[in-house]
Amino acid sequence: MIKFLDLLEINKQYEADITKAFHGFFNSGWYVMGQYLKQFEEEYAQYCGTQYCVGVANGLDALILIFKAYIELGQLHEGDEVLVPSNTYIASILAISQNRLVPILVEPDLNTYNINPALLEEKITSKTKAILAVHLYGQTANMNAINAIAQKHSLLVVEDCAQAHGATHQDKKAGNLSHAAGHSFYPGKNLGALGDGGAVTTNNQELAQTLFALRNYGSHKKYENLYKSVNSRLDELQAAIVSVKLKGLDADNAKRAVIADYYLKHIQNAAIILPQIGIYNKHVWHVFVIRTKKRDLLQEYLTQNNIQTIIHYPIPPHKQKAYAEWNNLNYPVSELIHEQILSIPISPVMPQAEYHKVVEVLNQYS
Numbered sequence: 001m002i003k004f005l006d007l008l009e010i011n012k013q014y015e016a017d018i019t020k021a022f023h024g025f026f027n028s029g030w031y032v033m034g035q036y037l038k039q040f041e042e043e044y045a046q047y048c049g050t051q052y053c054v055g056v057a058n059g060l061d062a063l064i065l066i067f068k069a070y071i072e073l074g075q076l077h078e079g080d081e082v083l084v085p086s087n088t089y090i091a092s093i094l095a096i097s098q099n100r101l102v103p104i105l106v107e108p109d110l111n112t113y114n115i116n117p118a119l120l121e122e123k124i125t126s127k128t129k130a131i132l133a134v135h136l137y138g139q140t141a142n143m144n145a146i147n148a149i150a151q152k153h154s155l156l157v158v159e160d161c162a163q164a165h166g167a168t169h170q171d172k173k174a175g176n177l178s179h180a181a182g183h184s185f186y187p188g189k190n191l192g193a194l195g196d197g198g199a200v201t202t203n204n205q206e207l208a209q210t211l212f213a214l215r216n217y218g219s220h221k222k223y224e225n226l227y228k229s230v231n232s233r234l235d236e237l238q239a240a241i242v243s244v245k246l247k248g249l250d251a252d253n254a255k256r257a258v259i260a261d262y263y264l265k266h267i268q269n270a271a272i273i274l275p276q277i278g279i280y281n282k283h284v285w286h287v288f289v290i291r292t293k294k295r296d297l298l299q300e301y302l303t304q305n306n307i308q309t310i311i312h313y314p315i316p317p318h319k320q321k322a323y324a325e326w327n328n329l330n331y332p333v334s335e336l337i338h339e340q341i342l343s344i345p346i347s348p349v350m351p352q353a354e355y356h357k358v359v360e361v362l363n364q365y366s
Contacts, residue, residue, distance in 0.1 A: 004345050007187055007188065014245055014248065018244050021240040024240070037233070040239040041054065043246055044242075047173070050202060052203070054200045057196060058184060058196040060091045063132075066211070069210040081101070081125060081129065082104065082131070083130070084132040085107075086105035086334040087113065087313075088160070093317050105331060106119050107332075108337065114139070117145035131158070134159075134160040135167055159181035161184075163184075165253075165284065166190065166250060167282055168282040180200055182200055185238065192242075193242050194238065214227055216231070256348055262355055262359065263355070263358075271293070301361075301365055345358060
């Protein structure tokens with residue numbers, strides 16, 4: 001079986017350095033919010049090109065705490081509306097709802113799968129206060145257009161960078177294209193921990209300082225609490241691990257790009273629609289998503305040929321039971337995408353013979 005993603009092989013590349021980091025962590029005797037967290041925050045901020053990085057427990061918390069911080073700072077209020085793509089993973093929307101803000105769904109561009117800037121202004125009302133731009137599948141949204149609209153209407157812009165570590169737009173990295181950005185280090189991400197992990201990047205000092213407190217029971221100083229908050233700290237061990245893997249991120253992304261380029265040039269089947277790269281974007285290919293009208297048949301065919309695939313994602317947010325109030329709404333572009341998309345294997349450790357085989361099998365499909 002050609003695996004969709006071989007996490008063990010990906011992490012084996014870093015085994016010696018991860019083992020060394022573990023021993024350093026273990027022997028330090030300091031296991032929460034210590035030197036490894038501080039080191040990673042400094043390194044990841046530098047990597048993204050931002051002034052600040054705040055390590056948190058996971059990617060969802062990163063987004064939740066960004067919106068919570070803006071509420072604490074008085075820049076957002078309960079009932080404010082946040083524009084968000086209608087085809088994103090549910091976490092993007094949960095982060096808005098958890099803060100008693102109102103998600104307003106906006107259809108994506110069918111070519112890039114990212115939020116369609118041309119549809120943003122028609123959704124803006126007097127209650128609209130922010131845009132959450134999700135960099136889906138590994139390439140950035142059209143941030144020039146999004147930021148121009150946000151500036152025109154005095155809106156905050158937040159990035160969801162969970163799938164876009166190292167992606168760029170006009171040579172500026174994801175995580176440094178907005179007021180604040182949430183990142184996930186879930187194991188399957190391009191920069192994955194060996195457990196959950198996340199971070200926020202920003203250039204706003206006041207926001208960063210608020211986030212440093214919010215992740216830690218609302219406290220900067222032990223037993224003195226400024227906010228009613230949560231415990232959402234990036235684990236010291238996971239910080240050490242992603243610090244190790246950050247050093248290889250660009251090389252791993254480059255390996256993904258080689259496979260993606262081969263797919264784009266050699267998959268030649270009229271029944272299969274290939275992904276497109278937005279202008280000025282550097283795609284990091286978190287997943288390689290194809291589309292076809294009879295997706296389930298294609299997935300079954302690939303399984304029979306020992307090729308593992310995944311659907312990102314089978315059910316759009318407005319059809320989820322969690323958001324039953326939206327179930328009768330129609331978002332035709334999102335619905336089409338969710339009915340047709342299929343993610344095929346891609347990873348930095350995928351052997352050439354395997355991705356050549358994927359192409360061969362796809363080209364024989366009819």
